[in-house]
Amino acid sequence: AQTVTQSQPEMSVQEAETVTLSCTYDTSESDYYLFWYKQPPSRQMILVIRQEAYKQQNATENRFSVNFQKAAKSFSLKISDSQLGDAAMYFCASPGWQGGSEKLVFGKGTKLTVNP
Amino acid sequence: DAGVTQSPTHLIKTRGQQVTLRCSPKSGHDTVSWYQQALGQGPQFIFQYYEEEERQRGNFPDRFSGHQFPNYSSELNVNALLLGDSALYLCASSLEGLKETQYFGPGTRLLVL
Numbered sequence: 001a002q003t004v005t006q007s008q009p010e011m012s013v014q015e016a017e018t019v020t021l022s023c024t025y026d027t028s029e030s031d032y033y034l035f036w037y038k039q040p041p042s043r044q045m046i047l048v049i050r051q052e053a054y055k056q057q058n059a060t061e062n063r064f065s066v067n068f069q070k071a072a073k074s075f076s077l078k079i080s081d082s083q084l085g086d087a088a089m090y091f092c093a094s095p096g097w098q099g100g101s102e103k104l105v106f107g108k109g110t111k112l113t114v115n116p
Numbered sequence: 117d118a119g120v121t122q123s124p125t126h127l128i129k130t131r132g133q134q135v136t137l138r139c140s141p142k143s144g145h146d147t148v149s150w151y152q153q154a155l156g157q158g159p160q161f162i163f164q165y166y167e168e169e170e171r172q173r174g175n176f177p178d179r180f181s182g183h184q185f186p187n188y189s190s191e192l193n194v195n196a197l198l199l200g201d202s203a204l205y206l207c208a209s210s211l212e213g214l215k216e217t218q219y220f221g222p223g224t225r226l227l228v229l
Binding site: 004031032033035037042043044045046047050091095102103104105106107108109 | 149151156157158159160161164172174204206208215217218219220221222223
């Protein structure tokens with residue numbers, strides 16, 4: 001089974017500081033996208049950023065950027081100038097095959113706390 | 117532009133009962149995926165519907181079934197509910213293909229007593 005591993009169950013950061021959330025994945029796909037989703041306590045999953053695997057350039061969306069290392073199958077999320085509203089569960093997701101079906105596989109998540 | 121909507125928001129059932137959850141996709145999307153999210157876990161893929169057919173399925177028993185209507189909305193049905201079916205059920209819509217971004221609804225919280 002293809003997996004997504006988020007090794008940090010919890011992280012904390014001071015407001016205005018920078019934090020990096022790690023993710024490793026295991027996919028046999030050659031052309032794929034990777035995703036980071038945010039799930040605040042209101043529970044609705046919101047797309048933070050996505051990375052196209054065939055692109056060398058790391059994706060950036062305002063204060064959010066990724067460090068994509070394709071050979072290492074690593075896809076970390078960096079949040080700069082952290083804000084109180086960034087507090088949430090963050091999930092990394094990659095495509096995978098399981099039981100003959102192609103699907104999006106999610107990690108177990110990292111709970112981010114932002115301290116004022 | 118309305119995003120993905122789900123109903124109901126909360127549901128309480130007893131073991132052995134059946135439940136139907138509903139999802140309306142984001143405008144312009146033709147694919148609906150369903151996920152189960154247990155407390156403290158990431159979403160687990162249940163199945164995906166495209167053109168009114170189940171295209172992909174995760175490791176869930178046949179008690180979990182679904183349907184997609186011509187207007188692309190979808191239902192998730194769970195029969196013979198077990199206590200372990202208590203979870204947040206998320207619907208996500210997208211265009212067809214795993215390279216497409218999935219947009220999630222707010223979820224339905226199901227509690228089985």
